[in-house]
Amino acid sequence: MCTISWFYEQEAYHIFFNRDEQRSRSKAVPPTIFNDAGVEYLAPTDPQGGGTWLSSNSFGLSLALLNFYQGRLPKGKLHSRGQIVKALASCASYREVAQRCNSLPLQKYAPFSLLVFDPAQNLNDAPMLRWDGRELDCAIQSSPLISSAKLFDEVVTSRLSLFKSHCMDGKVNSVEDFYRLHKGHAGGQGNAHSICMHREDAQTVSLSHIYVNLKNKQSNFRYWDGAPCTIDTPQSYQLALL
Template identity: 35%
Template sequence: MCTASWNIDKEGLRLFFNRDEQRTRSAAVPPRFFESEGVRYVAPIDPDGGGTWISVNEFGQVAYLLNNYSKTTEGERFKSRGELPIKLAACSQRSEALGIICSLKLTDYRPFFLGLANRESLEIFGWDGCNLESIHPDLPVITTSSFRSDEVQKYRKDRYRYWMGSAGGNSTEKQRRFHFETSDSDSAFGPMMYRPDARTQSVTWLDVSSESVVLSYQEILEEKSKLEEPIVLNCKIRKESLAR
C-alpha cells in the first residue's frame, strides 16, 4: 500500500515515497542518522518490525521497498522485508547492492518490490516468492494496494499522467502535488489514501545530486501533518563510480 515516483535529469535524482500502513501499526520513528560498516545513512524506522521502507547513504545510494500484494506465499514465519533497505545501506555502488540481494535467501521474505537508485540510474526488482526479476514500469511510478489492486493502480497512474502533463509549475511541484492528492470519489484510491483500516502515514522525498543528499520527511497525522527538518548528507561518490 505505497506509492513511489522518480525523476532523473542533469540535476540528479528526485524521488517521492508515500508510505501507507494499517492504522493499528505503531507510528514510525522519523528519519535519523545511522552507521553501517563505517558508512553513514539516513532512514525512518518501523518500530514494529525494526526495519525501514527507504534508506539513503552518504554515497547517494537509495534503496526503497514496497509490498507485492499481487503475489502470495505460504509459510509459518518470514523475516521482515524492512530488513532489506538496511542490509543495503553500506553499499557504495549499485553492483554491491545487487551482490547482496543475490546472496540472500529470498524465500525467507514475503513478495516485494525493491528499488535501487542513485542520481544517474534507477532499477526495480520484483520478488514473487519464487523468482527475482527486473521490473520495467511504463511510467516512472510504482504503486501497490491490498484493496482493489488493479483499479487503484490504474487510478493512481492516470493521476500521475494528469499531474505531470498539466500546464504550469515545475516538475518537482507537479510530482509533489501528485503525492499529496486525495481522491474525491473514493479516499482509498488517491496517492494520499485513507481507509477505515489503513491510511498514508508519511511522505518522504529525496534530492540526490553530485554534492549532497537532501531527505525531507512529512508525517501525515489525522489532525495536522508534521514536517521534519530536512536532513543533508554530503556525498562522497565520484560520478564515474555511480552506476557500477
C-alpha cells in the same frame, strides 16, 4: 498500499514516497543517520519490524521497498522485509545491491519490489529487483510504482491516471507538482483511489521526499510525519556525499 514516484535531473534525482499503513500499526521513527561498515545512510525506522522502507546513503544511492501483494507467500515464519533495505543500505551501486540481495535467504521474506536510484543514471526509469516468493527478477520500472493489497486494479488505474494527467505526457514538472499529487486527494476525495488516502482501517502515514545532488554532494531527506495533507512544514535531514 504505497505510492512512489520520481524524476531525474542532471546528476541528481528526486523521490516521493507515500507510505500507507494500517491505523493500528506503530508510528515510525523519523529519519536517522546510521553507519554500516563506515558508510552513512539516512532512513526512517519501522519499530514493528526494526527495518525501513526507504534509505539514502553517502554514495548517493537510495533504495525504496514496496510490498508486492500479487506474489506468493513462502511457507514458514517470515522476517520483516524492512530488514532487506537495512542489509543493502550501504551498497555503492545497483550491481552491488543485486549481488547482495541474491545472497540473502529470500525464502524467509514475503514478496517485495526494491527500486534502486543512482544520480549517475541517465534515464528516468529505475532498476528494480522483484521477489515474487519464488524467484528474484531484475526489471526496469517507470515512474510511478503503486502497491496495493485491496482493489489493486482499481487503485492502480486511478492513481496512474492522476500521474498521467499531472506529471507525464511530456510535461516539464517541478517538485511542487509532485507535492500537490502526493499530498492531495485528487481522484478519490481521500479514499483508496487518491494518493494521500484515508480509510477506516488504513491511511497515508507519511510522505518522504529524497533529493540527491552529486554537484552539491548532498542528500536531502524531507519527511512529513503523518498524513501529508495535514502537515505544512516537513522535518528536514541532510547527509554529505562522499
